[in-house]
Amino acid sequence: MNSRARILLYFAVAAIFLIVGITVRLPQLLEEPVVQSTGQPAIGGEFELIDHKGxxxxxxxxxxxxxxxxxxxxxxxxxxxxxxxxxxxALEMIPMRKSNKVVSLFITVDPERDTPEVMAEYIKHFHKSLIGLTGSLEQVSKAAKAYKIYFKKVVEEGKEEEDYLLDHSAFQYLLGPDGKFITHFRHGITPEEMAEKLKANIR
Structure with missing residues (x-):
């Protein structure tokens, strides 16, 4: 085989490899980039409310x-x-070095009736770390939206308009010191289950 034929053969082989390579890679080149998610729910955000002390x-x-x-x-x-x-x-059941790191918030979905004074009286019956928060309906709605909380006023048949109840989400959320969501607690969880979950997530 002369040198010219050998050169042509090399080019032919190279062209075949190039075509095969493009064919194999083409589907990958046309794919959309894979966006990796952390799986972290977007719970929490900005709010401005009034506590039970005003x-x-x-x-x-x-x-x-x-x-x-x-x-x-x-x-x-x-x-x-x-x-x-x-x-x-649950907070009383975990070590004090962990419970002392926790601030508890009770945010009303009924700002019409839950004034700071009403909240102050109510929270006395629960944990010492509990802070009652209220505000205008607009402020409360903004906070509820940030935390993915549903609430709706309900007047039962035969009741007066002012004797309403509220349907609302009943989750409790734990946020970290950086303000980011860590975990949630379903309604109906036992104190023992909640305590174990708190111990596992509070460093």
Whole structure:
């Protein structure tokens, strides 16, 4: 084989490899980039509310502490007091070095009736770390939206307009010192289960 034929053969072989390579890689080149998710729910965000002492509280005031967040209302007949008592009992069951790192928030979904004074009286029955938060309906709605909380006023048949109840989400959330979501606690969890989960997540 002369040198010219050998050169042509090399080019032919190289062209074949190039075509095969492009064919193999083409599907990968046309794919959309894979966006990796952390799997972390987008729970929490900015809010400005009034605590049971009349002070303004924002999400910035909570940084540096673990925060246990629950939305409810003081006229709630059963779900809210049960959830708050479960949290109070669970906090008493974990080591003090961990419970002292926790701030508990009870954010009302009924700002019309839950004034700072009403909240102050109500939270006395639960854990010492509990802070009651209220505000205008707009402020409360913004906080509820940030925490993915649903609530709706309900007037039962035969009741007066002012004797309403509220349907609302009944989760409790644990946020870290950086303000980011760590985990949630379903309604109906036992104090023992909640305590174990708190111990595992509070460093």
């Amino acid at each position: 002070n303004t509280v924002t999400q910035e005031d909570l940084l540096g502490s673990y925060t246990l967040v629950y939305f409810g209302y003081t006229f709630c007949p059963d779900v809210c007091p049960t959830s708050l008592q479960t949290a109070a009992t």
